[in-house]
Amino acid sequence: MSSKSTSLEKILELTRVSATRFVTTALPAAPVGSRGTFGGTLVAQSLLASLHTVPVDFVPTSLHCYFVSGGDPSRKIFYEVQDLRHGKNFIHKHVRAYQSKRLVFTSAILYAREKKDHDSLHFLKTIKSSELPKPEKFKDAAELFKSQVVENGNLERYGHLQAGFKEPSYAERFISSFHHSPIEYRFPQDMFYSHHPTDLLEKYARIRDPVTVKKTHDHDPSRTITPENDHRYNYVAFAYLSDSYFLLTVPYFHQLPMYSHKFSVSLDHCIHFHQLPRVNDWIYLQVRNPRSYWDKHVLQGEYFNGQSGEIIASVSQEGLVVYDSEEEIKAKF
Template sequence: MNDALLALLEQLDLERIEQDIFRGTSRPSVVPRVFGGQVAAQALVAAGRTVPEDRPPHSLHAYFLRPGDPGAPIVYTVDRIRDGRSFTTRRVVAVQHGQPIFHLSASFQVYEEGMEHQEPMPYAPDPLTLPTAAEMLPRYADRFREPGVAQRLLEARAAVDLRYVDAPPFGSVGEPRDPRSQVWFRTNGKLDGAIDQPLLHICLVTYVSDMTLLDSVLLAHGRGGWAVGDVVGASLDHAMWFHRPFRADDWLLYDQESPTAQGGRGLGKGRIFTADGQLVASVIQEGVIRVPRG
């Protein structure tokens, strides 16, 4: 594991300060607020700590209410909504400075056999044939709105090996494209020993799921995003469904598209596949995406 992944794992190992109350800290972000994937992953950790280990999460639904302060701890309060024979439901509120900044509902299920089918995995090149972030980002340094953005991106994403199949939004500014994007990702190191737990793998994928999902909205309009300075935005809500077991330290394909944008908001849909073609998660997110005036 690299140092960034170790630091991320430490932040996901929340401090329990009461039976159903936990406290977490924040990682450096490329914008002056807490990264949404971090607070979602930490909230899911908090919920999972109150559920038996034989019930992994199968879905989450969340709202980002206020920007988080990266310099202050976040307190997560868990409500035990329901404990059924097959399903368990938890609600989590994340609080900073006395105000809720994030709300999550998560459902957990005991494994059971049932009908199975899935969409086929779309084509994507082998991830090892694609450039790493360290190889790709310097190519676009002259397009970023200020010096140092490429380095900040590298540092913020250093816990994850994330590789774009095609040029990212900031690599094709002014050139509208099909509103689809793909990235391969895995953690920058293998998870083993005491930390190799199904809940942790799910929380790590939740963390990554917020990194690139709205890229396809930007691609449709030839916009580069916050790094270029031609839009401002933030996540509004986020939903995930976990279909099959997976490992966050194995390659996963994140296939993303945007069916619509309107009213200062854009919608992103994603499917996450294992390298052997298993559909393991589905994601939907809406975000504020505004074009600056003047």
């Protein structure tokens, strides 16, 4: 990684306060163009906190999260993990995130003991290799942003939609983020402004920082879970990735330019894990927008291993995103 890059481990690092209470080591940064804490940070840190409270042979199978109020990037976040049920094969956890006394986020997480014997029924949705588009078919996100948003007079047009784009440094922050964030993207050519009716967005993403896939056998409950010592950190990294350029893609399905929203906030976030998400491999995403109604938009994504074509996770999110009318947006642009 570049020296300008911030490692995912540093972004998500937690300090243990007690057996079930944790606090962020770093301040929870806001994404470029946003004032609130990045939702992926909250989802991932809640999962990481709860991982410290379960045995090493348990893995997350699903998360159901709610964004209660906007996170303040200038304040640290405290996570409290509650044990709802601790069974032989399943563990239910509830995690609350606070800033001072204000509840900002909550998640319910289901863990299952990793099976060592064969399943009676075994099926994973798989895309045939002949039907799986290669990452090379897609464009580097930073280069695509420069060509489609910054160059050829486009930056002035985007300035009509978002005031921030009137300042050249604003666009540079996006480019720097694409270059140096923990996530590497490959987008379709029309990612930032699609003119064609479609119900499917395809793209690729992966985590830049190395994350081990070697299973841990260290049962010390006081140890700190890191990308180097626990394969389950892949789930944490995926949770972070799953909220990036997800809700933001709503305009793609309505033939509108990206960044044309007036207001945007995530309401909930749900992940079902189907197998270990090897986050250093290219992950192929299929995203759909089944409903946009009363300013509430639902995105559903299926995530596949870019090599095997096997499904690794399903994600859904609802957000409150306010736009002008399509006619007004196109007239401004």
